[in-house]
Amino acid sequence: MGRTSMCRMKIKKHKLFLFFSVGLCVVSFLYCYKTLHQEFLLRDLSHHKSSLKSLVILSGFLWGDPLSNNSFLFNTNNRKDVEKAMRQKNYDEKKQPVADFVMPDPTGPHGELHKRTFSLQDDHTPHFIHTEMGALCFRDGTDMASSKGKPSYTKDNEDQKLKHKKNSTVVEHTLKPGRNVSECVCRQGWHGPNCGVPTVIQHSNLHTKSHLKLRKVPRRIINAININHEFDLLHVRFHELADAVDLFLVCESNFTAYGDSKPLTFLQLLLNGTFDYIKHKILYIFLDHFPKGGRANGWIVDDYLRTFLTKNGLSRIQGLRPDDVFVLNDADEIPVKEGILFLKLYDGWTEPFGIHMRKSLYGFYWRQMGTLDVISGCTMAMLVSVYKGDGILLRRREYFSMPGFRQYEKTSGHVLIPWSIGSPVHYGGWHCSWCFKPEGIYYKLVSAQNGDFPRWGDFVEKRKLSYIRELIRTGGWFDGSTPHYPPTNPSEHMFAPKYLLDNYEKYDYLLENPYAKG
Known part of the structure; x- marks a missing residue:
């Protein structure tokens, strides 16, 4: 009686192994068909x-x-x-x-x-603007009336500068030597020393906000x-x-x-x-x-x-x-x-x-x-x-x-x-x-x-x-x-x-x- 039970168990194991083998073949076939x-x-x-x-x-x-x-x-x-x-x-x-x-x-x-x-x-859009005191401020994010100094050039001068640079691939976004960028006064919704970081970035999950820097181009x-x-x-x-x-x-x-x-x-x-x-x-x-x-x-x-x-x-x-x-x-x-x-x-x-x-x-x-x-x-x-x-x-x-x-x-x-x-x-x-x-x-x-x-x-x-x-x-x-x-x-x-x-x-x-x- 014991031998009979053991034989049945072995048969079941073989059936189970055969079942999984067939299933694996079917899955492999479907995968190959999908790939082709x-x-x-x-x-x-x-x-x-x-x-x-x-x-x-x-x-x-x-x-x-x-x-x-x-x-x-x-x-x-x-x-x-x-x-x-x-x-x-x-x-x-x-x-x-x-x-x-x-x-x-x-x-x-x-x-x-x-x-x-x-x-x-x-x-070549002039997104940033220098003040008289040398601060480089983002135009849309800066309250120029409250910022120290006045813009160093008017809109007409900006257009002239843009025409002068139209053949250049570099737009200057650097500070004048010795000036403090903190002179930019940011409007509501803008952040950073240049007032160029919007709220959607300031309050995002970006882990490198402290390493941000302006691009020249x-x-x-x-x-x-x-x-x-x-x-x-x-x-x-x-x-x-x-x-x-x-x-x-x-x-x-x-x-x-x-x-x-x-x-x-x-x-x-x-x-x-x-x-x-x-x-x-x-x-x-x-x-x-x-x-x-x-x-x-x-x-x-x-x-x-x-x-x-x-x-x-x-x-x-x-x-x-x-x-x-x-x-x-x-x-x-x-x-x-x-x-x-x-x-x-x-x-x-x-x-x-x-x-x-x-x-x-x-x-x-x-x-x-x-x-x-x-x-x-x-x-x-x-x-x-x-x-x-x-x-x-x-x-x-x-x-x-x-x-x-x-x-x-x-x-x-x-x-x-x-x-x-x-x-x-x-x-x-x-x-x-x-x-x-x-x-x-x-x-x-x-x-x-x-x-x-x-x-x-x-x-x-x-x-x-x-x-x-x-x-x-x-x-x-x-x-x-x-x-x-x-x-x-x-x-x-x-x-x-x-x-x-x-x-x-x-x-x-x-x-x-x-x-x-x-």
Whole structure:
């Protein structure tokens, strides 16, 4: 009887071992399949004419293969939901019909906007000003009337000095010998001996604030975004950041994130003069295809959009330097100007950096609790050496496990410590989610990727404009919940970007609830 029991136990152990062995083989097979699938996807992108292999950049750095397999990671979030949805619905993977669109005539005044290059130039804006006593003060952060001495030159003299220096790559930010920088008197919200450190930096978690120093040559700021139909927020971004950003990379596709065809509305607005006030700082990026597998798994699309935006855009920029700054945002994320300008003018901060953003829903009047803290930027040197020039890798918090991290940390000479502009109390920007009129929310529902489940656009009742208007009125969500938001007032600090408040009547639907009872 004892021998029989022992034999049974051995058989069970062998069965258990066999079961785990089969399971391991299945997992290994799925992993290999996923890797090969992504390799084919990236190979399509690498065939693009603007491949980064042609870009020689950054003090002896030469782009390696910019589209290696490990530069495009599969997002495992919501994997169970994805698998469930794939079982429930047979997704059509056939090529979607392409919307009618006409690219600019190559021989016309606009040329081929989606193929143009952009030459980065130095910013000669006189952000700092000397007083008669020799103090070097940040113009926007200094109360000149209270500062000791008067400005050593007027605005006209500044213009003359700027013209005199226009061929120079150096903007003098040094003190006159023997003078005390403490003569700068800071306005409220500004700090530091030169009054150039804004509150969103002073009260951030940056550990190297005591090591900050002014640069002689400002960095250049590159802000990259993908655009669908967030055109009002795009105006807000341009007006908020125009004085801080040197180049906006704006990517538009003739496909929605769901895979349906759509018109190139941003291109039309760009050509009809709507964005003439900022078009000299825009590099238009056109994504003319939908990634294979994106209809079934929306996370492929989500990743691919940022990858294409970054690689296509950077391959068309001339004159990049290692210390230039790359900032990647979603269209509904708007950084505050002061924080971005700080990155441009100061040395001593670490990387990568995030942004603490005030969270709003449907409009700035529904303020959500807490902040959205998103890793948003780094220097070009880190983007190339660690992230392999891939924007989607920047958005993740896995830089310390990437192959080039230790070598870049050693080369840069300082420990890489992530930090964020702003704090949960002092916002470094705004995140306005679903901030459209009802028709815009409807379009967002039907355009949404097939990955962030539940996909509310699949429910007919959720797409009704009457239902959407009620959500806006109550601040409710598509799952039927109605959170309690704290009361807000347009007069409160950081309620909304200044451009919206200065144009209140035009954008009142974003600033006050249009369906609230009087």
